[in-house]
Amino acid sequence: MPRVLIVGAGIAGLSTAWALARRGYAVEVFEQGPVPNPRASSYDEHRITRHVYGSTGYAELMPHAFALWDRLFADIGARHFDPLPLLVLQRERDAWFASSQASLDSLNVPYRAVQVETLAESYPMLSTEGVSAAFVCEGAGVLFPIRILIDLSVHLASLGVVFHANTKVTAVDLDAGTVSVDGGVRSGDVVVVAAGAWAERLVPALRALATPSRQAVLFLAPPPALADAWRDAPVILDIGAASGTYALPPRPGTRLKIGDHLFTRIGDPDDDRVAIEEDLGQLFDAARLAFRDFDAYRILERKICYYTVTDDERFVVRPLGRAGYIQSACSGHGFKLGPLIGEGVARAIAGETAAGDLAEWAAARPARAA
Ligand SMILES: Cc1cc2nc3c(=O)[nH]c(=O)nc-3n(C[C@H](O)[C@H](O)[C@H](O)COP(=O)(O)OP(=O)(O)OC[C@H]3O[C@@H](n4cnc5c(N)ncnc54)[C@H](O)[C@@H]3O)c2cc1C
Structure with a gap:
């Protein structure tokens, strides 16, 4: 059976390993850190999943993504997913707000408008000043990545996938199908580079993209007076220009987390991962606009995470060379699509779909999204 060497044990690499192992391929995964690696983009307490997506074409992929998550949870024997409603808040008029509702219409995913006057009562943690419209949708929730990565790697090992933890790949030859590690060269039939924010070091062509x-x-930790409200909260997306934040409520085993939507496009993924004041200024400003009494919250952790960003927020997933693939889930929305994109890469490797179609499909260009 063909041998596939995968660089990276984040959700991208593990998902591709899962899809290939199910097809009977011999798979080896090389990971520069432990498996899973706390420095990976994929390693976190929770990640949002949602059908609602605006007009990019990714909404059309989401029903397939949800179906594959179900299959993955069945395989690993644990459902690391908490379905939760998603509350979307618009302040100034934003095209994404309307196009996201259109994407839900096209997928028949239920949603309902929330009267702005009732927001503060229903969601007392919100600062509702300036909110012009809101809706709550279904077809969303929270994935639990750390548990997923652990259980998936255990499952993959049981299928015969060979893990090389703490084994940094220093070079790849995507024509020869080889990776360089520990001063030696390992040969396969295909090499998949799923190295997250480090991928450009192995595939310089990615740098331009x-x-x-x-x-x-x-x-x-929210102030005690808001603890109950957060415990029952939906996932919250505030798409205001200044107040733009996302919030994941605390669920069993996870803490309340907030982040913002602005890409910094700076930094090195090998840098320290504790956020300093310069990293947090924008997020504090946004959070004070988005959440009532924000200064009364206690900070439990200031975390830095890295992902790659493309101009149009589409993934870069394609064949490269005679025996290689690059699999880069870009712009902060790649976890939810990990198993689906991994399936697409495996299909292309197996010749079930034309490898030449992979890039457009993974970029969710509407003509190819189906
Ligand atoms: C703050 C934040 C919030 C996010 N929120 C969401 C969300 O709500 N919903 C969502 O869907 N997505 C979200 N994302 C995006 C999502 O987490 C990423 O798109 C996804 O996890 C990327 O997975 P990956 O496997 O491509 O990369 P990674 O998880 O980074 O995995 C790459 C792996 O490759 C390894 N590696 C790199 N170089 C080498 C080498 N030379 N040799 C060996 N191993 C190597 C790394 O150590 C790492 O383990 C968020 C990301 C961040 C940072």
Whole structure:
């Protein structure tokens, strides 16, 4: 059976390994840190998943993504997903707000408008000043990545996938199908580079397309008076220009987390991962506009995470050379689509779909999204 060497044990690499192992491929995964690696973009307490997506074409992929998550949870024997409603808040008029509702219409995913006057009563943690419209939708929730990565790697090992932890790949030859590690060269039939924000070091061609971006998030303890409200809260997306934030409520085993939507496009993924004041200024400003009494929240962790950013927020996933693939989930929305994109890469490797179609499909260009 063909041998596939995968660089990176984040959700991208593990998902591709899962899809290939199910097809009977011999798979080896090389990871520069432990498996899973706390420095990976994929490693966190929770990630948002949602059908609602605006007009990019990714909404059309989401039903397939949800179906594959179900299959993955069945395979690993644990459902690391909490379905939660998603509350979207618009302040100044924003095209994304209307196009996201259109995407829900097209997928028949239920949503309902929330009267702005009732927002503060229903969601007492919000600062509602300036909110012009809001809706709550279904078809969303929270994935639990750390648990997913752990259980998936255990499952993959049981399928015969070979892990090389703490094994940094120093070079790849995407024509020969080889990776260089520990001063030696390992040969396969295909090499998949799923190296997250580090990928450009192995595939310099990626540099022109995707930029590593240093992103700050805060884990928080809300003031006691708001603890119950947060415990019952939906996932919250505030798309205001100044108040733009996302919030994941605390669920069993996770803390309240907030982040913002601005890409910094700076930094090096090998840098320290504790957010400093310069990283957090924008997020604090946004959070004070988005949440009532924000200064009364206690900070539990200031975390830095890296992902790659493309200009149009589309993924870079394509064949490269005679025996290689690059799999880069860009712009901060790649976790939810990990298993689906991994399936697409495996299909292309197996010849079930034309490898030449992969890039457009993974970029969710509408003509190819189906
Ligand atoms: C703050 C933040 C919030 C986010 N929120 C969401 C969200 O709500 N919903 C969502 O869907 N997505 C979200 N994302 C995006 C999502 O987490 C990423 O798109 C996804 O996890 C990327 O997975 P990956 O496997 O491509 O990269 P990674 O998880 O970074 O994995 C790459 C792996 O490759 C390894 N590696 C790199 N170089 C080498 C080498 N030379 N040799 C060996 N191993 C190597 C790394 O150590 C790492 O383990 C968010 C990301 C961040 C940072």
